[in-house]
Amino acid sequence: EAQVTQNPRYLITVTGKKLTVTCSQNMNHEYMSWYRQDPGLGLRQIYYSMNVEVTDKGDVPEGYKVSRKEKRNFPLILESPSPNQTSLYFCASSLDRALGQPQHFGDGTRLSIL
Amino acid sequence: GQNIDQPTEMTATEGAIVQINCTYQTSGFNGLFWYQQHAGEAPTFLSYNVLDGLEEKGRFSSFLSRSKGYSYLLLKELQMKDSASYLCAPPGKLTFGTGTQLKVEL
Numbered sequence: 001e002a003q004v005t006q007n008p009r010y011l012i013t014v015t016g017k018k019l020t021v022t023c024s025q026n027m028n029h030e031y032m033s034w035y036r037q038d039p040g041l042g043l044r045q046i047y048y049s050m051n052v053e054v055t056d057k058g059d060v061p062e063g064y065k066v067s068r069k070e071k072r073n074f075p076l077i078l079e080s081p082s083p084n085q086t087s088l089y090f091c092a093s094s095l096d097r098a099l100g101q102p103q104h105f106g107d108g109t110r111l112s113i114l
Numbered sequence: 115g116q117n118i119d120q121p122t123e124m125t126a127t128e129g130a131i132v133q134i135n136c137t138y139q140t141s142g143f144n145g146l147f148w149y150q151q152h153a154g155e156a157p158t159f160l161s162y163n164v165l166d167g168l169e170e171k172g173r174f175s176s177f178l179s180r181s182k183g184y185s186y187l188l189l190k191e192l193q194m195k196d197s198a199s200y201l202c203a204p205p206g207k208l209t210f211g212t213g214t215q216l217k218v219e220l
Contacts, residue, residue: 035210040212041212042201042210042211042212042213043157043201043210043211044210088154090156090157101205102147102159102162103157103159104159105156105157105158106156107155107156108154108155108156
Protein backbone atom coordinates (compact mmCIF):
# COMPACT_ATOMS: atom_id res chain seq x y z
CA GLU A 1 0.00 0.00 0.00
CA ALA A 2 1.32 3.43 -1.02
CA GLN A 3 1.75 5.53 2.06
CA VAL A 4 3.61 8.17 4.02
CA THR A 5 4.45 7.02 7.54
CA GLN A 6 5.24 9.36 10.40
CA ASN A 7 6.47 8.43 13.86
CA PRO A 8 5.63 9.07 16.58
CA ARG A 9 1.95 9.97 16.22
CA TYR A 10 1.88 11.68 19.58
CA LEU A 11 4.65 13.03 21.79
CA ILE A 12 4.73 15.06 24.97
CA THR A 13 8.16 16.28 25.93
CA VAL A 14 9.97 19.11 27.68
CA THR A 15 11.70 22.24 26.53
CA GLY A 16 15.24 21.72 25.28
CA LYS A 17 15.15 17.95 24.85
CA LYS A 18 16.15 17.11 21.29
CA LEU A 19 13.62 15.11 19.33
CA THR A 20 13.25 13.68 15.85
CA VAL A 21 10.06 12.95 13.96
CA THR A 22 10.61 10.40 11.24
CA CYS A 23 8.90 10.34 7.87
CA SER A 24 9.13 7.59 5.30
CA GLN A 25 7.39 7.12 1.95
CA ASN A 26 7.27 3.98 -0.20
CA MET A 27 6.25 5.59 -3.51
CA ASN A 28 9.72 6.55 -4.77
CA HIS A 29 8.69 10.20 -4.64
CA GLU A 30 11.32 12.86 -5.23
CA TYR A 31 9.61 15.71 -3.43
CA MET A 32 9.02 15.66 0.33
CA SER A 33 8.02 18.38 2.75
CA TRP A 34 7.10 19.11 6.34
CA TYR A 35 4.18 21.27 7.48
CA ARG A 36 2.90 22.46 10.78
CA GLN A 37 -0.74 23.24 11.38
CA ASP A 38 -1.97 25.57 14.08
CA PRO A 39 -5.52 26.76 14.78
CA GLY A 40 -6.41 29.71 12.56
CA LEU A 41 -3.11 29.62 10.67
CA GLY A 42 -3.58 26.80 8.21
CA LEU A 43 -0.85 24.52 6.91
CA ARG A 44 2.54 26.22 6.83
CA GLN A 45 5.55 24.65 5.20
CA ILE A 46 8.66 24.22 7.34
CA TYR A 47 11.18 22.62 4.97
CA TYR A 48 11.05 20.79 1.70
CA SER A 49 13.33 18.57 -0.34
CA MET A 50 13.42 18.24 -4.11
CA ASN A 51 15.59 15.11 -4.00
CA VAL A 52 18.32 13.33 -2.06
CA GLU A 53 20.74 15.78 -0.42
CA VAL A 54 18.66 18.75 -1.65
CA THR A 55 16.72 20.60 1.04
CA ASP A 56 15.40 24.13 1.33
CA LYS A 57 13.58 26.36 3.78
CA GLY A 58 9.86 26.78 3.62
CA ASP A 59 7.78 29.48 5.21
CA VAL A 60 8.58 28.80 8.88
CA PRO A 61 11.96 27.03 9.17
CA GLU A 62 13.25 28.60 12.42
CA GLY A 63 13.97 26.04 15.12
CA TYR A 64 13.89 23.03 12.79
CA LYS A 65 16.38 20.96 10.82
CA VAL A 66 15.89 18.28 8.20
CA SER A 67 18.01 15.84 6.26
CA ARG A 68 17.49 13.81 3.10
CA LYS A 69 20.16 11.12 2.95
CA GLU A 70 17.88 8.58 1.31
CA LYS A 71 15.02 9.13 -1.09
CA ARG A 72 12.40 7.51 1.14
CA ASN A 73 13.22 9.25 4.44
CA PHE A 74 12.89 12.87 5.49
CA PRO A 75 13.23 13.29 9.27
CA LEU A 76 12.34 16.52 11.07
CA ILE A 77 14.69 17.45 13.89
CA LEU A 78 14.00 19.82 16.75
CA GLU A 79 17.41 20.40 18.36
CA SER A 80 16.06 22.42 21.29
CA PRO A 81 12.25 22.32 21.29
CA SER A 82 10.31 25.20 22.77
CA PRO A 83 6.63 25.54 23.72
CA ASN A 84 5.86 27.57 20.59
CA GLN A 85 6.65 24.45 18.57
CA THR A 86 3.67 22.67 20.06
CA SER A 87 1.66 21.86 16.98
CA LEU A 88 0.29 19.23 14.62
CA TYR A 89 2.95 18.24 12.08
CA PHE A 90 2.43 16.64 8.69
CA CYS A 91 4.94 15.12 6.34
CA ALA A 92 4.02 14.96 2.66
CA SER A 93 5.49 13.63 -0.55
CA SER A 94 4.76 13.94 -4.25
CA LEU A 95 6.22 12.59 -7.43
CA ASP A 96 7.53 15.89 -8.67
CA ARG A 97 6.72 19.36 -7.38
CA ALA A 98 7.26 21.07 -10.72
CA LEU A 99 4.73 18.90 -12.55
CA GLY A 100 2.01 19.70 -10.06
CA GLN A 101 1.65 16.21 -8.69
CA PRO A 102 -0.68 15.96 -5.68
CA GLN A 103 0.88 15.64 -2.29
CA HIS A 104 0.30 12.55 -0.17
CA PHE A 105 0.24 13.31 3.53
CA GLY A 106 1.17 11.24 6.54
CA ASP A 107 -1.31 10.83 9.40
CA GLY A 108 0.27 13.60 11.41
CA THR A 109 2.31 13.94 14.59
CA ARG A 110 0.89 15.86 17.51
CA LEU A 111 3.74 17.40 19.51
CA SER A 112 3.34 19.03 22.90
CA ILE A 113 6.37 20.84 24.29
CA LEU A 114 6.04 21.67 27.98
CA GLY B 115 2.58 36.62 -5.17
CA GLN B 116 0.28 33.72 -4.46
CA ASN B 117 -2.44 35.19 -2.26
CA ILE B 118 -5.40 32.90 -1.93
CA ASP B 119 -8.86 33.87 -0.77
CA GLN B 120 -11.49 31.43 0.39
CA PRO B 121 -14.47 31.94 2.67
CA THR B 122 -13.59 30.94 6.21
CA GLU B 123 -16.78 29.04 6.98
CA MET B 124 -19.86 27.74 5.18
CA THR B 125 -22.91 25.86 6.37
CA ALA B 126 -25.17 23.73 4.19
CA THR B 127 -27.94 21.17 4.56
CA GLU B 128 -27.60 17.46 4.00
CA GLY B 129 -28.66 16.59 0.45
CA ALA B 130 -28.07 20.10 -0.86
CA ILE B 131 -25.43 21.50 -3.21
CA VAL B 132 -22.67 23.83 -2.05
CA GLN B 133 -20.08 25.81 -3.99
CA ILE B 134 -16.81 26.77 -2.34
CA ASN B 135 -15.02 29.58 -4.15
CA CYS B 136 -11.30 30.24 -4.36
CA THR B 137 -9.67 33.31 -5.83
CA TYR B 138 -5.96 33.81 -6.21
CA GLN B 139 -3.40 36.31 -7.41
CA THR B 140 -0.54 34.48 -8.96
CA SER B 141 1.46 34.12 -12.12
CA GLY B 142 3.45 31.42 -13.82
CA PHE B 143 1.78 28.42 -12.28
CA ASN B 144 -0.07 25.53 -13.87
CA GLY B 145 -3.41 24.51 -12.42
CA LEU B 146 -4.96 24.33 -8.99
CA PHE B 147 -5.39 21.63 -6.38
CA TRP B 148 -8.28 21.01 -4.02
CA TYR B 149 -7.77 19.01 -0.82
CA GLN B 150 -10.17 17.87 1.88
CA GLN B 151 -9.16 17.75 5.52
CA HIS B 152 -11.25 16.36 8.35
CA ALA B 153 -10.50 17.73 11.80
CA GLY B 154 -7.30 16.27 13.21
CA GLU B 155 -6.61 14.24 10.10
CA ALA B 156 -4.29 14.58 7.14
CA PRO B 157 -5.37 16.48 4.01
CA THR B 158 -6.40 14.22 1.15
CA PHE B 159 -6.27 15.05 -2.54
CA LEU B 160 -9.62 15.76 -4.21
CA SER B 161 -8.90 17.24 -7.63
CA TYR B 162 -6.40 18.98 -9.85
CA ASN B 163 -7.43 21.33 -12.66
CA VAL B 164 -4.71 22.07 -15.16
CA LEU B 165 -6.97 23.44 -17.91
CA ASP B 166 -9.86 25.88 -17.76
CA GLY B 167 -13.26 24.34 -17.31
CA LEU B 168 -15.14 21.87 -15.16
CA GLU B 169 -13.75 18.53 -13.97
CA GLU B 170 -16.35 16.16 -12.57
CA LYS B 171 -15.56 13.33 -10.21
CA GLY B 172 -18.63 11.72 -8.68
CA ARG B 173 -20.37 14.09 -6.28
CA PHE B 174 -17.48 16.53 -6.45
CA SER B 175 -16.65 18.86 -9.35
CA SER B 176 -13.98 21.52 -9.65
CA PHE B 177 -13.84 24.49 -11.99
CA LEU B 178 -10.92 26.64 -13.02
CA SER B 179 -10.60 29.94 -14.88
CA ARG B 180 -6.93 30.85 -15.12
CA SER B 181 -7.58 34.21 -16.76
CA LYS B 182 -9.86 35.26 -13.91
CA GLY B 183 -7.79 33.70 -11.13
CA TYR B 184 -10.88 31.86 -9.97
CA SER B 185 -11.80 28.33 -9.02
CA TYR B 186 -14.63 26.61 -7.23
CA LEU B 187 -15.37 23.23 -5.73
CA LEU B 188 -18.94 22.01 -6.14
CA LEU B 189 -20.24 19.37 -3.77
CA LYS B 190 -23.57 17.72 -4.65
CA GLU B 191 -25.90 15.56 -2.57
CA LEU B 192 -24.16 16.66 0.59
CA GLN B 193 -23.58 14.08 3.29
CA MET B 194 -22.71 14.59 6.94
CA LYS B 195 -19.27 13.12 6.28
CA ASP B 196 -18.54 16.03 3.92
CA SER B 197 -18.16 18.27 6.98
CA ALA B 198 -14.48 19.17 6.70
CA SER B 199 -12.05 21.85 5.66
CA TYR B 200 -11.49 22.37 1.94
CA LEU B 201 -8.18 23.81 0.78
CA CYS B 202 -7.32 25.21 -2.62
CA ALA B 203 -3.67 25.60 -3.58
CA PRO B 204 -1.61 26.14 -6.70
CA PRO B 205 1.16 23.57 -7.35
CA GLY B 206 4.26 24.19 -5.29
CA LYS B 207 2.42 26.40 -2.86
CA LEU B 208 4.44 26.69 0.31
CA THR B 209 1.58 27.57 2.61
CA PHE B 210 -1.94 26.33 2.11
CA GLY B 211 -3.88 28.83 4.13
CA THR B 212 -6.75 28.06 6.45
CA GLY B 213 -9.18 26.77 3.83
CA THR B 214 -12.98 26.79 4.06
CA GLN B 215 -14.60 24.99 6.99
CA LEU B 216 -17.79 23.36 5.72
CA LYS B 217 -20.44 22.24 8.17
CA VAL B 218 -23.22 20.00 6.90
CA GLU B 219 -26.38 20.03 8.99
CA LEU B 220 -29.49 17.88 9.04
